[in-house]
Amino acid sequence: MKLDNYINGAWQESGGEYTAVLNPANGETLCEVRLSGREDVDRAVESAKKAQKQWALVPAPKRADYLYEIGRLMKERKEHLSQVLTKEMGKVIEEARGEVQEGIDMAYYMAGEGRRLFGETVPSELQDKFAMSVRAPIGVVGLITPWNFPVAIATWKSFPAIVAGNTFIWKPATETPMMAYEMAKIFEEAGLPAGVANIVFGSGSDVGTAMIEHPDVRVISFTGSTETGRHVAELGGRHLKKVSLEMGGKNAVIVMDDADLNLAVEGILWSAFGTAGQRCTACSRVIVHKDVKSELEQRLLEAMKGLTIGDGLDESVKVGPVVNKKALEKIDGYVKIGKEEGARLLAGGNILDGAGYSDGCYYEPTLFTDVKWDSRIAQEEIFGPVISLIEVGSLDEAIEVNNSVVYGLSSSIFTQDVNKVFRAQRDLDTGIVYVNAGTTGAEIHLPFGGTKGTGNGHRDSGVAALDVFTEWKSIYVDYSGKLQRAQIDTE
């Protein structure tokens, strides 16, 4: 199968060379995808710009009807989409189903916004004058997405964009074009007018750069690593673009001395090894009170024995492959660094390449303990199934260690003490805080994003996503029949 760009409601036969997309579970070629260039972006922007004028005139509740239909089609195809997702990026099938469901939920949730898109009416300072502010669409928006959530993140961005009256160009990650291809087919079948949704496949340096530099792309909504996000922000800043950034994480679970340890172990396991540790919200640090440290280590080790590793399509598998060989090497490199830094390896720490694993990208779930809070494995995003246990003596110290990283996406605390809960939720410097649950599991109707090196103040999903894709427009209607001069001091 060869995947082509979807521009102006049609599959394009033009574009650059094709490149192979591999299944990380077994190395098989799944399809080939275009590596497009600047001319393809230009064509997509032209079509999006033309379509946007008409699209903005479609009443928002009618725009929402398309989202209801997109949601319905996604629901009808949920199993197919989930299977494609697992083959393409490796996450186990039950997680893939969960991700597709997030996309369906987002479609219905944002469709509901078509009947809200609330603005504000406020009293004017002057008699016989009406004042209000409304959300106005911005125009053509550019969406750049990562491979680890190839469908959910795209829906967090594209659905609010279109319900608000924008049109978009979406550049998916080169590792995961098949989900974008499936979504393009759904957009087409839902009858979305030509040019509203455009998909251009290719590298970040070619397609991403061309999108950011194009004068008619008014917003760039980016999710990916902090390193790439910094570059996107710099280039976007030079072109005075509105740039929304959702970037990396180094998320921690705090386990206090009064925690329910069984619950904590379950929470840690799920959030550290789900998606093979490749979630932006994945738990990669466990900050544990000294009085329960050795008990927690033992229980984690015991629980990790039950993790089956393999092809995510197998329903019994709990940990799938990581996305590609490069990721595998990066994770292994960090494990070596951890050992050099003096951390004690309790479990895992190897690439799996024996029988049944040889053509895939599998890494053993790994547990380090006695990790120093300021060591590299405790500070840098590894993006794989590796946990670092850090010992602390108090809640204050736990919060300080949590906040010591450059990232600020998600955090969690296990405790039975309500006072500690409220202290923690106030002082943890992250965009998301969980209590008595792991660091993953965001719901689509709440804002998603983080502080410091994770984000630049914008949020995906929730109503907050509309702030990225709309401009506030203030409107004054004077019905006095005379010129009333505001901002004149009459005292």
Ligand SMILES: NC(=O)c1ccc[n+]([C@@H]2O[C@H](COP(=O)([O-])OP(=O)(O)OC[C@H]3O[C@@H](n4cnc5c(N)ncnc54)[C@H](O)[C@@H]3O)[C@@H](O)[C@H]2O)c1
């Ligand atoms: N905060 C969040 O919401 C969130 C969610 C998921 C993933 N992430 C982060 O994403 C990262 C993993 O994803 P990844 O490896 O795909 O990230 P990445 O930064 O390598 O790539 C992300 C996207 O940016 C594109 N890109 C690369 N170079 C570019 C450039 N020069 N200009 C424009 N675009 C460019 C890529 O092609 C891809 O589409 C992790 O750091 C993870 O924490 C964050």
